[in-house]
Amino acid sequence: MKLIEDMKIVKNCEIAKNIYEMTLTGDNVKLMNQPGQFVNIKITEMSQLILRRPISICEIDQEKKQIKLIYRIKGQGTEILAKKLPGEVINIFGPLGNGYPEYSIKNHETALLVGGGIGVAPLYELAKRLSRRKIKVKSVLGFATMTDVFYEKEFSFYGEVHVATIDGSYNFNGNVLDLIKSKNLQFDVIYGCGPQAMLKAINDEYINLKKGYLSLEERMACGIGACYACVCDKANKSTETVRICKEGPVFKLGEVEI
Amino acid sequence: MKLIEDMKIVKNCEIAKNIYEMTLTGDNVKLMNQPGQFVNIKITEMSQLILRRPISICEIDQEKKQIKLIYRIKGQGTEILAKKLPGEVINIFGPLGNGYPEYSIKNHETALLVGGGIGVAPLYELAKRLSRRKIKVKSVLGFATMTDVFYEKEFSFYGEVHVATIDGSYNFNGNVLDLIKSKNLQFDVIYGCGPQAMLKAINDEYINLKKGYLSLEERMACGIGACYACVCDKANKSTETVRICKEGPVFKLGEVEI
Amino acid sequence: MNIKVELPGLSLKNPIIPASGCFGFGREFAELFDIEKLGSIMIKATTLNSRKGNPTPRVAETNGGMLNAIGLQNPGVDYIISTELPWLSQFNLPIIANVAGSSVEEYVEVAKHLSTVDNVKAIELNISCPNVKEGGIAFGTDCKVAAHLTEAVKRVSCVPVYVKLSPNVTDIVQIAKAVEEAGADGLTMINTLIGMKIDLATGKKVLANGTGGLSGPAIKPISIRMIHDVYKQVSIPIIGMGGIQNTNDVLEYLYAGAQAVGIGTANFVDPYICPNIIEELPYVLEQHGFKDIKDAIGYTHRVKLD
Amino acid sequence: MNIKVELPGLSLKNPIIPASGCFGFGREFAELFDIEKLGSIMIKATTLNSRKGNPTPRVAETNGGMLNAIGLQNPGVDYIISTELPWLSQFNLPIIANVAGSSVEEYVEVAKHLSTVDNVKAIELNISCPNVKEGGIAFGTDCKVAAHLTEAVKRVSCVPVYVKLSPNVTDIVQIAKAVEEAGADGLTMINTLIGMKIDLATGKKVLANGTGGLSGPAIKPISIRMIHDVYKQVSIPIIGMGGIQNTNDVLEYLYAGAQAVGIGTANFVDPYICPNIIEELPYVLEQHGFKDIKDAIGYTHRVKLD
Numbered sequence A, B: 001m002k003l004i005e006d007m008k009i010v011k012n013c014e015i016a017k018n019i020y021e022m023t024l025t026g027d028n029v030k031l032m033n034q035p036g037q038f039v040n041i042k043i044t045e046m047s048q049l050i051l052r053r054p055i056s057i058c059e060i061d062q063e064k065k066q067i068k069l070i071y072r073i074k075g076q077g078t079e080i081l082a083k084k085l086p087g088e089v090i091n092i093f094g095p096l097g098n099g100y101p102e103y104s105i106k107n108h109e110t111a112l113l114v115g116g117g118i119g120v121a122p123l124y125e126l127a128k129r130l131s132r133r134k135i136k137v138k139s140v141l142g143f144a145t146m147t148d149v150f151y152e153k154e155f156s157f158y159g160e161v162h163v164a165t166i167d168g169s170y171n172f173n174g175n176v177l178d179l180i181k182s183k184n185l186q187f188d189v190i191y192g193c194g195p196q197a198m199l200k201a202i203n204d205e206y207i208n209l210k211k212g213y214l215s216l217e218e219r220m221a222c223g224i225g226a227c228y229a230c231v232c233d234k235a236n237k238s239t240e241t242v243r244i245c246k247e248g249p250v251f252k253l254g255e256v257e258i
Numbered sequence C, D: 001m002n003i004k005v006e007l008p009g010l011s012l013k014n015p016i017i018p019a020s021g022c023f024g025f026g027r028e029f030a031e032l033f034d035i036e037k038l039g040s041i042m043i044k045a046t047t048l049n050s051r052k053g054n055p056t057p058r059v060a061e062t063n064g065g066m067l068n069a070i071g072l073q074n075p076g077v078d079y080i081i082s083t084e085l086p087w088l089s090q091f092n093l094p095i096i097a098n099v100a101g102s103s104v105e106e107y108v109e110v111a112k113h114l115s116t117v118d119n120v121k122a123i124e125l126n127i128s129c130p131n132v133k134e135g136g137i138a139f140g141t142d143c144k145v146a147a148h149l150t151e152a153v154k155r156v157s158c159v160p161v162y163v164k165l166s167p168n169v170t171d172i173v174q175i176a177k178a179v180e181e182a183g184a185d186g187l188t189m190i191n192t193l194i195g196m197k198i199d200l201a202t203g204k205k206v207l208a209n210g211t212g213g214l215s216g217p218a219i220k221p222i223s224i225r226m227i228h229d230v231y232k233q234v235s236i237p238i239i240g241m242g243g244i245q246n247t248n249d250v251l252e253y254l255y256a257g258a259q260a261v262g263i264g265t266a267n268f269v270d271p272y273i274c275p276n277i278i279e280e281l282p283y284v285l286e287q288h289g290f291k292d293i294k295d296a297i298g299y300t301h302r303v304k305l306d
């Protein structure tokens, strides 16, 4: 079975300002069974956009043979993606990488899911799976401003949700770390995805205190570990690197240099 | 008024094997008023097809604000064109060049229109206009084989039509010149468009005998005379050239080196 | 927003200049829009005598670009001085005259005459045309030859001399420095890269000339790199070109160090591209936080890395 | 249809070879398809000691291509000999080992060791990497330096040596002739062209390294031209690469004179591109009237012009 498929778009709509949710269906969904993995998308045949675009898998529905992606319009690629219509197909390569290890948390423990901006997306399938195991899930979703907020309700199906906005236009005023501290949220394992500064702050804060997993980003070409575009240093070992697309995108807290 | 417009596709369908007829509508139709001119089409935004494609105007309908183009699938550009659907728009630059001078023939004279393959297309508007002036129009349409034949009926509205196929699979067996001679067709002015070999044969045959006009082709870039891609030599003057896109594509018999 | 640019010999109302060979002598585009809007025009390469150029086909399409092998077809310097330049003088437009030749003497002769024409405000020495057998690129790939030619032309020219560099070299910075030292007032870069396309149906080269010059967006990263590197090492101004398709591309060239830009191939894709960019440029500069185009020129060399 | 190709040291079941640096050591693609189908693999550049490569970002997209500045990251020759090559030896696959270095001694040392490994059937001397400060491209832009290095490596290598040429030169034919004379058994061409991209939002260069190597369809016409010209002037075989995206592109390279081809960037676009091309090639050759791949190699040089 090829890891590449023309998947059919079921739905593609704006769920917050410049944030889109796309539902795809195809046979390869059955290969997708881990929260936090990503797919590498050939968005168009136009040769001005030759590289694939990596996008995290947000939700997996084996019964419907569907996955959901959430993406923010950033440049030309995501702009074209946003204009695609249900019924069209797009070429999807994946699942790729290693996601959040589901059994990294014991049944009685509490998980803290911390998403920043578009980084909220890959945590959703994780929330679902953890809560299916009756693990207590707390979610902290951080956004720049009110119009960016998405998936607050969706996460609330699986546990308590806290939303922070940098400009204070919605709920808590500040960043996710401010919120965690100010609300004194208790947890055993932390799972993060978002901007590098946020991941770095989480890493620095909890490296010696908690177990945790962070999902990283880097510009990619192959998406499978062959080109070495997307490396980052292993922590404390300035000569060894990992490939975010292959060994990651999810790494243990303290595992890599952020 | 800009000479460039996103024109809307009204119809686009196959009329013979790999031959398509496309009907377009737009305001710029009112600028199009000469048989034998062409438009330069930006077929797609894909940067692998950066140049426009020159296609002759086949028919002009001022009332409906429509033009018709007929094109053969040749490479990637025309292949993409063939897949366009009614309702889509394409970027059309034109009308460009100088077509067949309508008043190059007197009212009582007989016109012989000679089209080879896709070269039949630009002669159609000419046939219409000449016959509107009650000029006697004879058309000779040459094709490689039966499945290539198109517009026989359409031309017959405006006068007698003769069809030749190289392989003899339909009507006359041979090329257009064979047909003209074999049927001893009489005429005063000859109008040709088609493969270079056909144009050369017509030119050589009638240069000293008849008045006539031939439409030429060459690879183009600008389509307006600025880049000098599409030159051809003036007859008997090896130092002077004309630009097919600007001074042509239609030239007098004997005017240029074919 | 100020988008005026002052360059040796050239007071440009804006930095947008159709590139040589892609705009003829302006006549065809003048039928489409008011060419007086342009910063300048780099007219078609001029040689001493008229030239017929290469056989056709002269152009071929490639991925993200095109090949051309026009071969310097032009009506010769006398005709251009008697007919084309006077026609252009009806517009308030400084003209940059592109000069080509197959010997130093020819370059000198052509430049001398052209530079005396009123509306010719600068000479662009085309030492980089890849499409003629003798001359052209041969002058642009050797430091000494390029410097010698520049000097010779500088001696006779009544207007500033810009040297158009070839990208088909191992070290463009060395050539740039050599012509700067030889007295060049500015650089224009880049000319096309030598390329070839083969027709798979016949096995023949698509261009009658065999090879042609590659232009268009495909070459932009090469040009940006070269301009960036040359900017760091020379102090004469650079007019940048290669693959500009839109206003953002212009900004990238300014950032890399170009003071003005040439637009070539894009004129064939959208004949209204130059006036469109001229209209958009102030807004795009403003969007990026600039108050004057000067602040964008060479910006990449000044921006702090974090 | 025969698509087998015999080259010095290499009996290829087909002419399709993933290009160096674009296929790692084959492990990742082996998870996707049976890599034994390939003609060969050009493994990632190997240096004496392990190298960390450049800071990220290391890749950027351009029109019709991409820039990379990986910077020769690799685990060093010992690890490659002890781990990667033995792993590859499970496949019936001749390996082409890409060798890099920052001194003649380093190249020699690495080549010597690699060439003794059983499944290494040829050395590819990478004298054209634009992404490292010392060495790399410096060896590929000067005839004497390139020839000297080739000679030195030839003296120690137990297998044929192919020299990978840089397109960033004024006259690639001269370099090709120089390394041929120095004993090279074959050429691989081309490596990437040096390019740059600037991020308009920040004004900074997108690549942390500043410049990077341009690959992909954008460069194909340049590569075709260079291979065509070199083919005419040298008699050692050429493995061609640069922008191949499909089977037609392979045919164009064969026509220009390449005996086999490298596929680089296209592996990132479609990870199954190599096996797909291998499957299609016999049909495409047949369509074009060939009975044996040999008849297509250099076809453009033999076809009659009319």
Ligand SMILES: Cc1cc2nc3c(=O)[nH]c(=O)nc-3n(C[C@H](O)[C@H](O)[C@H](O)COP(=O)(O)OP(=O)(O)OC[C@H]3O[C@@H](n4cnc5c(N)ncnc54)[C@H](O)[C@@H]3O)c2cc1C
Residues within 6 Å of the ligand: A038, A051, A052, A053, A054, A055, A056, A057, A070, A071, A072, A073, A074, A075, A076, A077, A078, A079, A118, A121, A122, A216, A217, A218, A219, A220, A249, D060, D061
């Ligand atoms: C493992 C991984 C998972 C991701 N998941 C998501 C997601 O779920 N939703 C989402 O909106 N975005 C996600 N991103 C970021 C997303 O890949 C980029 O926003 C997207 O590629 C931008 O493409 P563009 O053409 O719109 O932007 P452009 O800026 O035009 O892209 C130009 C080039 O830069 C690359 N690029 C630009 N920004 C990034 C970035 N932040 N990370 C990596 N490459 C980049 C593009 O892939 C492309 O090659 C993820 C990135 C990675 C590495």
Ligand SMILES: Cc1cc2nc3c(=O)[nH]c(=O)nc-3n(C[C@H](O)[C@H](O)[C@H](O)COP(=O)(O)OP(=O)(O)OC[C@H]3O[C@@H](n4cnc5c(N)ncnc54)[C@H](O)[C@@H]3O)c2cc1C
Residues within 6 Å of the ligand: B038, B051, B052, B053, B054, B055, B056, B057, B070, B071, B072, B073, B074, B075, B076, B077, B078, B079, B118, B121, B122, B216, B217, B218, B219, B220, B249, C060, C061
């Ligand atoms: C003035 C003029 C009028 C034309 N009118 C018609 C018409 O009415 N109907 C029709 O089917 N065709 C017409 N053609 C030919 C048509 O332009 C080409 O068939 C078409 O451009 C092929 O594009 P492609 O992408 O399908 O083929 P490709 O071969 O992939 O094109 C590659 C490049 O070659 C150029 N090219 C290829 N063939 C020709 C050709 N014969 N003439 C000029 N350029 C070519 C293309 O424009 C393009 O730049 C005309 C050509 C000219 C010059």
Ligand SMILES: Cc1cc2nc3c(=O)[nH]c(=O)nc-3n(C[C@H](O)[C@H](O)[C@H](O)COP(=O)(O)O)c2cc1C
Residues within 6 Å of the ligand: B221, B227, C019, C020, C021, C022, C044, C045, C068, C070, C072, C098, C126, C129, C164, C190, C191, C192, C214, C215, C216, C217, C219, C241, C242, C243, C244, C262, C263, C264, C265, C266
């Ligand atoms: C059809 C064509 C003709 C050209 N003729 C000339 C010329 O006469 N003199 C010259 O210096 N450059 C000539 N060039 C090069 C352009 O001026 C320009 O340097 C090059 O095309 C890169 O810019 P672009 O990518 O915007 O086209 C020509 C380019 C093209 C495409």
Ligand SMILES: Cc1cc2nc3c(=O)[nH]c(=O)nc-3n(C[C@H](O)[C@H](O)[C@H](O)COP(=O)(O)O)c2cc1C
Residues within 6 Å of the ligand: A221, A227, D019, D020, D021, D022, D044, D045, D068, D070, D072, D098, D126, D129, D164, D190, D191, D192, D214, D215, D216, D217, D219, D241, D242, D243, D244, D262, D263, D264, D265, D266
């Ligand atoms: C990400 C990347 C890494 C590369 N690494 C190497 C390398 O290690 N050694 C080498 O000789 N060439 C290297 N190259 C160059 C390719 O082998 C090839 O010559 C070039 O990319 C042109 O082919 P393409 O257009 O098919 O990619 C690399 C290219 C890319 C894109």
Ligand code: FES
Residues within 6 Å of the ligand: A219, A220, A221, A222, A223, A224, A225, A226, A227, A228, A229, A230, A231, A243, A244, A245, A246
């Ligand atoms: S993207 Fe190629 S190694 Fe990660």
Ligand code: FES
Residues within 6 Å of the ligand: B219, B220, B221, B222, B223, B224, B225, B226, B227, B228, B229, B230, B231, B243, B244, B245, B246
């Ligand atoms: S296509 Fe440019 S002059 Fe005719």
